[in-house]
Amino acid sequence: MTFHCVLAVDPMPMPRPKVTTRGKHAHAYMPKKAREYVDNCAVIMGAHWRQPPMEGPVAVYITFVHKRPMRLNRRADPPGRLWRDRRPDIDNLIKASLDSAQGAGVIADDGQVVLIEARDMYGEKGERGKIEIEIMPIVACALDVNGLD
DSSP: OOEEEEEOSOOOOOOOOEEEEETTEEEEEOOHHHHHHHHHHHHHHHHHOOSOOBOSOEEEEEEEEEOOOGGGOSTTSOSSOEEOOSSSOHHHHHHHHHHHHHHHTSBSOGGGEEEEEEEEEEOSTTOOOEEEEEEEEOOSOOOOGGGOO
């Protein structure tokens, strides 16, 4: 019962919550643009997943593909995907994707993720932004954690 989906959206990071005060009380909220992004991704994921949420430990494999900037679109630039070492940070991209997966009901809680493999790439020349995500349960893992030195 593996979940695999390609989201045809430009990757967006999860921002920090905003804080306002109402009287003497502070109120934290997520910006509207971030909420809409997570909700839209959750709707797309939910259309691909018609089962109850995965339970237990899961592994997540994500590739974030950003549209290649003009400075890397010259004829002399290499074809294929290129590593992207710019902001937004990959951990914030992961947070938004895991929140979407939880909102779609693919996983019960993002706390059950015990293995993440993520890549942040520029797409091939002419390739649009997208997120490729695969989530699978981890069963009967015989990992000898004590033997790792």
